Amino acid sequence: MAARTAKLPGAWLVATALTGALALPIGIVAAGDDGKADERLQALTVELKKYDVADDTHHAATAELGKAEALRDKARSLMGERRERDVLARAIDELEATLSLVEAKILHADAKTKLDKAKADAATLDAEVAKVRGEADALEKQQEEMQRKIGGGK
Amino acid sequence: MKRLTVAAVAALALASCARLQKPNEMQSFEGARKTRAGEELNLAYPELVKRADAEHRLAAEALDDKEKEDLDYHARVAWLWWQSAQLRSDAATMKVELTKVEEERAKLDKDLAEAKKRQKLAKASLDRMKELIALEGKVAGSQEVSAAKSAINEALAALKEAQAVDADVHASASFAAAEGKLKAATDALGKNKTKDAVSYAIEAKATAESAAREASPKFSATEADQARMAKQRAVFDAVGQISGVSRSMVEGGVQAAVVEVFGASGSSVNMLPGMEATFVKLAQTSKQFPEYALVIEAHTDSKGNKTKNLTLSESRAKSVMAFLAAQGVPPDKMTALGKGSTEPVADNKTKEGRAKNRRVEILFVPSSR
Numbered sequence: 001m002a003a004r005t006a007k008l009p010g011a012w013l014v015a016t017a018l019t020g021a022l023a024l025p026i027g028i029v030a031a032g033d034d035g036k037a038d039e040r041l042q043a044l045t046v047e048l049k050k051y052d053v054a055d056d057t058h059h060a061a062t063a064e065l066g067k068a069e070a071l072r073d074k075a076r077s078l079m080g081e082r083r084e085r086d087v088l089a090r091a092i093d094e095l096e097a098t099l100s101l102v103e104a105k106i107l108h109a110d111a112k113t114k115l116d117k118a119k120a121d122a123a124t125l126d127a128e129v130a131k132v133r134g135e136a137d138a139l140e141k142q143q144e145e146m147q148r149k150i151g152g153g154k
Numbered sequence: 155m156k157r158l159t160v161a162a163v164a165a166l167a168l169a170s171c172a173r174l175q176k177p178n179e180m181q182s183f184e185g186a187r188k189t190r191a192g193e194e195l196n197l198a199y200p201e202l203v204k205r206a207d208a209e210h211r212l213a214a215e216a217l218d219d220k221e222k223e224d225l226d227y228h229a230r231v232a233w234l235w236w237q238s239a240q241l242r243s244d245a246a247t248m249k250v251e252l253t254k255v256e257e258e259r260a261k262l263d264k265d266l267a268e269a270k271k272r273q274k275l276a277k278a279s280l281d282r283m284k285e286l287i288a289l290e291g292k293v294a295g296s297q298e299v300s301a302a303k304s305a306i307n308e309a310l311a312a313l314k315e316a317q318a319v320d321a322d323v324h325a326s327a328s329f330a331a332a333e334g335k336l337k338a339a340t341d342a343l344g345k346n347k348t349k350d351a352v353s354y355a356i357e358a359k360a361t362a363e364s365a366a367r368e369a370s371p372k373f374s375a376t377e378a379d380q381a382r383m384a385k386q387r388a389v390f391d392a393v394g395q396i397s398g399v400s401r402s403m404v405e406g407g408v409q410a411a412v413v414e415v416f417g418a419s420g421s422s423v424n425m426l427p428g429m430e431a432t433f434v435k436l437a438q439t440s441k442q443f444p445e446y447a448l449v450i451e452a453h454t455d456s457k458g459n460k461t462k463n464l465t466l467s468e469s470r471a472k473s474v475m476a477f478l479a480a481q482g483v484p485p486d487k488m489t490a491l492g493k494g495s496t497e498p499v500a501d502n503k504t505k506e507g508r509a510k511n512r513r514v515e516i517l518f519v520p521s522s523r
Binding site: 090093094097098100101103104105107108110111112114115118119121122125126128129132133135136139140142143146147149150 | 202205209227230231234235237238239240241242244245246248249251252255256258259262263265266269270272273276277279280283286287290303306307310
């Protein structure tokens with residue numbers, strides 16, 4: 001027993017050193033993770049804010065914007081909760097994906113609006129071309145007939 | 155009782171062995187991902203599809219581990235990334251279609267202008283003939299009358315030809331005089347003054363021909379000018395498709411401006427990696443319009459020494475030129491100029507103003523070569 005007791009301080013020292021060596025990097029990574037999460041959330045919040053400005057095309061992503069706001073609020077509430085780090089990371093990841101979809105939906109709606117308008121304009125123009133051509137054809141025909149009448153004496 | 159317990163234990167064991175069902179989003183993703191269109195989407199939006207693939211892998215692992223919550227989460231996020239790529243791809247396709255519709259529209263504009271011109275010409279000729287037609291049956295059908303009618307017809311044809319080159323616009327005085335003489339000829343015929351009618355008709359024809367000669371060069375120049383403007387408009391539209399580039403129609407061409415190409419600090423002449431895509435697209439636009447030459451101007455803000463800024467901007471302009479040449483733009487169609495801080499577009503006292511001043515301008519000008 002005495003021998004075992006005598007060995008204890010050495011074992012404790014090794015154990016403590018090992019724990020310390022393991023714990024130190026974990027602590028640093030954890031602090032870095034928090035900072036990184038904070039940074040990401042800040043950036044995504046700024047991105048989300050740009051959709052605050054009223055724009056018709058934003059209606060294309062109303063549901064996703066609502067979801068993104070909920071995810072941002074959830075992430076904010078989890079910030080600093082060490083035990084909820086995984087949940088926080090997931091909320092931020094989902095927020096990032098949702099914002100990517102928001103942007104895509106707005107781009108899509110914008111492109112569709114422009115294309116639909118251009119197609120409608122082209123159709124109107126096409127109809128006008130047909131109408132004016134028809135009128136020009138009729139006038140030219142009339143002109144030819146008159147020309148024949150006038151030129152009869154030739 | 156014993157039997158019941160055994161049955162319950164068996165049911166629990168079965169339940170734990172049963173596979174979780176794939177969420178709809180996961181099934182949709184897998185169905186879309188393995189198609190040819192899915193691979194094309196991967197080539198077009200590798201970053202987004204990479205994220206979708208990564209989330210899908212995690213969803214598949216969660217499925218194997220029977221972790222329902224994880225499965226639902228990763229399948230959902232994978233689908234978000236996938237949809238994002240899909241919608242962007244659709245938007246890009248619509249943009250291409252828009253370009254085609256706009257080209258078609260430009261052609262329709264031209265067709266409409268031509269049809270309107272035909273209409274105007276025919277209407278004007280008809281109006282001129284009306285008075286002559288009104289005389290039918292009122293004047294005797296003598297040889298003199300026939301000769302007068304023939305002369306009037308020739309004058310009518312000359313007026314029509316003159317109007318075809320817009321003489322009513324470009325030589326309005328002569329054209330109006332010809333019209334006046336034609337009217338005098340018709341009036342004279344109505345009064346059976348056939349000699350006067352022939353005389354006026356001959357004058358009308360000569361004046362109309364003179365008006366046509368006067369108008370012709372202006373008409374050609376206008377047509378060439380319109381064609382040039384249409385081409386310039388096409389360059390302007392193409393530059394507008396490039397994100398991060400502001401454009402403007404300037405005298406002699408189209409100006410494309412890109413800010414912060416080299417970053418705010420330092421004296422680097424290598425463009426920032428994020429900027430390369432923009433200049434690749436500008437090179438593509440330049441190749442699309444080979445009849446346009448490029449004048450590349452680099453500008454700095456007013457910070458630092460003026461001479462050094464000038465030298466730096468020259469090096470930067472040359473660096474952009476080298477990059478565009480590497481993308482296939484013929485070097486003999488490019489000119490690089492350094493402007494230093496001499497031509498600011500914004501206030502150098504503010505950070506935002508300085509950022510606007512640190513820019514590269516590329517002027518697309520019709521090439522004479």
